[in-house]
Amino acid sequence: MAIIQNSKYLDFLSKLGIEGAHPGGINLTKEILKRENINRNSHILDVGCGTGQTAAYLAYKYGAKVTGIDINPTMVTKAERRMKKNSLPVKIIQGSVEKVPLPDYHFDFIISESVLSFVNKPRALKEIFRLLKNGGRFIAIEQTINKRLKEKEENEIKQFYGFDSLTMKKDWVALLEQAGFEQIRIQKNTSIDSAPGIPYSDTIEPELYEIMEKHFDIIFRYKGKLGYRIYSCTK
Numbered sequence: 001m002a003i004i005q006n007s008k009y010l011d012f013l014s015k016l017g018i019e020g021a022h023p024g025g026i027n028l029t030k031e032i033l034k035r036e037n038i039n040r041n042s043h044i045l046d047v048g049c050g051t052g053q054t055a056a057y058l059a060y061k062y063g064a065k066v067t068g069i070d071i072n073p074t075m076v077t078k079a080e081r082r083m084k085k086n087s088l089p090v091k092i093i094q095g096s097v098e099k100v101p102l103p104d105y106h107f108d109f110i111i112s113e114s115v116l117s118f119v120n121k122p123r124a125l126k127e128i129f130r131l132l133k134n135g136g137r138f139i140a141i142e143q144t145i146n147k148r149l150k151e152k153e154e155n156e157i158k159q160f161y162g163f164d165s166l167t168m169k170k171d172w173v174a175l176l177e178q179a180g181f182e183q184i185r186i187q188k189n190t191s192i193d194s195a196p197g198i199p200y201s202d203t204i205e206p207e208l209y210e211i212m213e214k215h216f217d218i219i220f221r222y223k224g225k226l227g228y229r230i231y232s233c234t235k
């Protein structure tokens with residue numbers, strides 16, 4: 001059984017059951033996907049798929065053959081429910097991106113939206129590389145710090161989100177290169193809002209509400225320092 005890391009934030013996300021939970025939201029995802037060569041023959045993997053919003057969109061819009069994997073059983077249940085409700089043939093697996101129970105050279109396209117920061121990055125990237133066909137594409141929307149912060153500040157962020165490290169653009173590039181990826185491109189999105197769409201609800205339990213407040217507090221206090229980038233590359 002895969003081990004779920006200690007992240008108050010991820011726990012909060014799964015309990016809240018939000019639609020999508022990455023910077024830029026589904027609108028950014030749609031923009032990114034438009035630029036890729038995706039069709040009904042594409043085999044696509046969404047790692048850390050959460051409640052399956054992107055995986056569902058890929059199946060619905062492109063008719064692609066989509067698989068989603070997530071470590072959190074609550075997320076998996078919600079993703080499965082979404083696919084069933086919308087009659088979408090998306091396969092959802094419970095497991096870790098660090099060890100995916102699927103064969104080598106299986107996918108044309110893999111997407112990771114706000115996931116790699118929460119896991120062992122070299123291990124996950126090695127798996128993603130293994131799973132891609134030669135010439136396959138990998139896109140990641142990931143947290144990126146614009147400069148190193150004070151140790152105390154970095155610790156606060158790492159502890160709250162359960163990150164093992166805070167990653168700058170050059171660190172992500174080095175990690176992608178180490179995994180074997182080529183043609184690495186980085187995009188800084190400015191036109192689409194960076195906050196994930198967390199709905200307000202009167203029914204949020206007080207403990208979850210505190211976590212949500214802390215999340216927005218961190219985003220506000222580290223504005224300009226803690227951002228995200230879109231990384232795209234090829235195997």
Ligand SMILES: C[S@@+](CC[C@H](N)C(=O)[O-])C[C@H]1O[C@@H](n2cnc3c(N)ncnc32)[C@H](O)[C@@H]1O
Nearest residue numbers: 020021022048049050070071072096097113114
């Ligand atoms: C911030 S959420 C993003 C979810 C989804 N990609 C989205 O954009 O809505 C991070 C997701 O990564 C999942 N996750 C964390 N560690 C993982 C791992 N080792 N393997 C697979 N999924 C993982 C969490 O359960 C959670 O669903």
